Amino acid sequence: MPEEPAIPPWITHAQTDRVPPLLPTARPSALGRQVLAILLSLCLALFLADAVVSLVDDSLILFFGLHWLAPIRGVVFLLAILLALVVYGGMGFTPMIPKRLFLPITLFSPLAALAAIPFVIFCYSRIQQVAWTISLCQFLLGLCILRRVQGGFKFRWPPVAARLLEGRRFSWLNLGAFVFVNVLVLPPAAIVYLWFCTTVAVDHFSEGFVALRPGGLTMQVRTYVRNDGKAIELIPMSHVGESAFYQMVAESFQTNATVMLEGVTDDRGLLTNKITYQRMASSLGLTEQAEEFQPSRGELVHADVDIEVFGTNTIGFLNLIMLVHAKGMSPETVLKLMQYTPPPQFEQQLLKDLLQKRNRHLLGEIQARLPESERILVPWGAAHMPELAREIQKTGFRLDQTREYTVIRFGSAGNKREGISHLKNHGKSQ
Numbered sequence: 353m354p355e356e357p358a359i360p361p362w363i364t365h366a367q368t369d370r371v372p373p374l375l376p377t378a379r380p381s382a383l384g385r386q387v388l389a390i391l392l393s394l395c396l397a398l399f400l401a402d403a404v405v406s407l408v409d410d411s412l413i414l415f416f417g418l419h420w421l422a423p424i425r426g427v428v429f430l431l432a433i434l435l436a437l438v439v440y441g442g443m444g445f446t447p448m449i450p451k452r453l454f455l456p457i458t459l460f461s462p463l464a465a466l467a468a469i470p471f472v473i474f475c476y477s478r479i480q481q482v483a484w485t486i487s488l489c490q491f492l493l494g495l496c497i498l499r500r501v502q503g504g505f506k507f508r509w510p511p512v513a514a515r516l517l518e519g520r521r522f523s524w525l526n527l528g529a530f531v532f533v534n535v536l537v538l539p540p541a542a543i544v545y546l547w548f549c550t551t552v553a554v555d556h557f558s559e560g561f562v563a564l565r566p567g568g569l570t571m572q573v574r575t576y577v578r579n580d581g582k583a584i585e586l587i588p589m590s591h592v593g594e595s596a597f598y599q600m601v602a603e604s605f606q607t608n609a610t611v612m613l614e615g616v617t618d619d620r621g622l623l624t625n626k627i628t629y630q631r632m633a634s635s636l637g638l639t640e641q642a643e644e645f646q647p648s649r650g651e652l653v654h655a656d657v658d659i660e661v662f663g664t665n666t667i668g669f670l671n672l673i674m675l676v677h678a679k680g681m682s683p684e685t686v687l688k689l690m691q692y693t694p695p696p697q698f699e700q701q702l703l704k705d706l707l708q709k710r711n712r713h714l715l716g717e718i719q720a721r722l723p724e725s726e727r728i729l730v731p732w733g734a735a736h737m738p739e740l741a742r743e744i745q746k747t748g749f750r751l752d753q754t755r756e757y758t759v760i761r762f763g764s765a766g767n768k769r770e771g772i773s774h775l776k777n778h779g780k781s782q
Contacts, residue, residue: 384521385514388448392517393510395439396497398432399457403491410484433461444530448517453497460490466542469549473556559738561588568761571597571734574741576749583727583752584718584744588734589614591641592633593759598645600757601731605649610725612655612717613647614732616710622659622667625674632677638760650729655717662705665695669702711739718744 405428409421440458443449464486471482499505501512551564563570571588587601605611616627633640659667672692676685714736718728730740745751 385517389512389514392512395435400494402428402432403494406487410487414480414484447526473553561737562734568758570756570758573755575753577752578748585729587731588737590759591629592638595639595644597759602647607649609650609727609729610721611650611652611729615656618659624671625678655714657713666705
């Protein structure tokens with residue numbers, strides 16, 4: 353039997369009736385720990401729910417080509433991300449949240465997105481397998497954390513017990529460290545990583561014709577020669593850039609060269625809006641290629657196709673994109689973009705129309721002009737260059753020389769006319 357509490361001697365027996373009864377002591381933070389435990393339990397539950405839905409959805413897509421769970425997945429993902437942000441922010445204000453358990457939960461989605469970038473660059477055809485693997489890793493991570501907080505798979509609610517949340521409710525040291533990491537460590541690290549991935553992606557997809565450097569965006573002009581002295585110069589172009597770039601490219605043309613000009617025609621009026629990038633150029637403080645690039649040397653030959661050779665879906669998509677370029681992101685254009693649903697295999701058809709059909713037509717024009725031309729210049733969009741380079745090398749041409757132009761400079765340093773970075777002769781060994 354517990355001993356009765358002692359009554360102070362200055363209180364008489366008659367006064368003991370007026371002494372309030374002693375209440376059980378309760379820690380002031382008990383209620384706060386219970387609320388926090390429920391919040392963390394919901395965060396863990398939504399993380400697992402998102403993992404399960406994502407894994408099932410990715411499995412349906414990967415193995416059966418079905419997208420049935422996309423709407424549900426979007427809602428669950430949004431809720432999970434919002435609650436993860438709340439928990440992550442709470443880590444800065446209270447050390448009671450066990451970081452070793454909930455940092456992996458709160459940081460999983462952004463870290464997974466960053467980790468997937470190299471796979472998007474080098475293994476895009478297998479991106480669905482990558483997505484399925486990420487969903488599986490999320491599911492396994494969620495199970496491991498659930499087992500850790502419960503001491504096994506007991507499936508009780510709330511899974512996070514209040515007894516796990518021992519510690520101070522607020523610490524200036526904890527808050528200072530949290531702010532330091534999230535302001536001075538993570539953002540710079542993410543920026544450096546994204547910059548590196550972007551430079552790798554630009555180089556990979558353009559096969560070296562385009563390069564992203566600290567000083568600006570550069571284009572590599574390549575000259576290919578054949579044993580009979582014929583030469584083809586591939587000049588990657590950009591729809592928008594600095595006027596100095598377009599002027600220097602035009603001035604580099606030889607008077608005896610044949611210039612294959614790019615530009616899709618529209619003889620039947622299938623486009624509802626003119627193809628223009630003026631709005632983009634103005635917003636970036638640059639100039640549009642169609643206005644600034646006006647070559648006057650050499651024999652100018654239109655070597656592009658008419659819009660009528662494109663598929664119906666491609667023409668409709670171009671009309672939508674040109675509407676955005678012409679009128680900007682107005683409520684009308686935003687609504688049309690939201691309502692647009694691409695048909696199956698649309699991406700392949702778009703690439704076939706915009707690149708492959710036009711490249712084949714251009715290569716035919718080049719072969720037709722070669723017998724009477726010693727030098728052919730091809731100032732076309734950079735996206736066309738990799739396939740063109742491969743195809744002309746199949747016909748006996750070899751890389752002989754490269755030079756670089758700066759299309760867009762970052763910052764204001766340097767002379768705008770200094771567009772050639774370097775000139776390199778490759779010789780016959782290429």
